[in-house]
Amino acid sequence: GAVVSQHPSRVICKSGTSVKIECRSLDFQATTMFWYRQFPKQSLMLMATSNEGSKATYEQGVEKDKFLINHASLTLSTLTVTSAHPEDSSFYICSARDPKGDRRGATEAFFGQGTRLTVV
Amino acid sequence: AQSVTQPDIHITVSEGASLELRCNYSYGATPYLFWYVQSPGQGLQLLLKYFSGDTLVQGIKGFEAEFKRSQSSFNLRKPSVHWSDAAEYFCAVAPRGFQKLVFGTGTRLLVSP
Numbered sequence: 001g002a003v004v005s006q007h008p009s010r011v012i013c014k015s016g017t018s019v020k021i022e023c024r025s026l027d028f029q030a031t032t033m034f035w036y037r038q039f040p041k042q043s044l045m046l047m048a049t050s051n052e053g054s055k056a057t058y059e060q061g062v063e064k065d066k067f068l069i070n071h072a073s074l075t076l077s078t079l080t081v082t083s084a085h086p087e088d089s090s091f092y093i094c095s096a097r098d099p100k101g102d103r104r105g106a107t108e109a110f111f112g113q114g115t116r117l118t119v120v
Numbered sequence: 121a122q123s124v125t126q127p128d129i130h131i132t133v134s135e136g137a138s139l140e141l142r143c144n145y146s147y148g149a150t151p152y153l154f155w156y157v158q159s160p161g162q163g164l165q166l167l168l169k170y171f172s173g174d175t176l177v178q179g180i181k182g183f184e185a186e187f188k189r190s191q192s193s194f195n196l197r198k199p200s201v202h203w204s205d206a207a208e209y210f211c212a213v214a215p216r217g218f219q220k221l222v223f224g225t226g227t228r229l230l231v232s233p
Contacts, residue, residue: 004163006163034221043225044223045223046222093164109214109221110166111164111165113163
């Protein structure tokens with residue numbers, strides 16, 4: 001299947017600083033990418049949908065100014081956690097759709113490995 | 121609102137025994153249905169998916185799932201569980217057009233010797 005690479009896998013940052021997480025589709029062009037947040041032993045909560053060349057669509061309750069999403073190219077989306085606080089500590093996962101899969105009737109989303117963010 | 125329910129938070133199965141993980145969804149029309157597996161600290165791997173056609177879907181690692189429209193269910197099964205199957209399993213749905221995935225709360229599978 002297609003490969004989605006997420007970097008870094010782990011990051012520790014100081015409270016008040018910003019941290020950027022990258023999500024890359026390695027062997028396909030992803031017009032749409034998704035960012036999820038997962039709390040310990042809980043499910044994945046969709047934070048936002050990132051569309052190449054346009055503004056991200058945020059889910060209700062997600063602060064747009066805190067979680068900045070940029071989808072600058074068809075293979076890269078970034079999530080920047082601004083002015084991070086300890087409560088932002090979580091596991092962040094991105095996923096990407098391969099639009100060619102739709103035509104093959106094989107729509108699915110491919111997931112990155114996740115990023116463990118710890119804010120101290 | 122669309123939702124996905126996985127009623128079992130934890131399940132313990134003996135190695136070699138059969139497994140069934142339950143998933144029910146609430147949605148106006150039949151959505152796309154998925155099962156993912158997540159190992160600790162890792163991303164998600166797709167086990168199988170249902171879009172249309174045959175209601176019994178075969179996936180990787182010996183897993184299968186059956187879509188039952190009348191019950192709005194998409195239960196995951198495996199005839200013989202291996203110790204390496206211990207992980208978190210998520211059922212997910214996406215509306216036709218695949219705008220986004222909605223995940224269930226997950227079921228943690230423990231495999232006993």
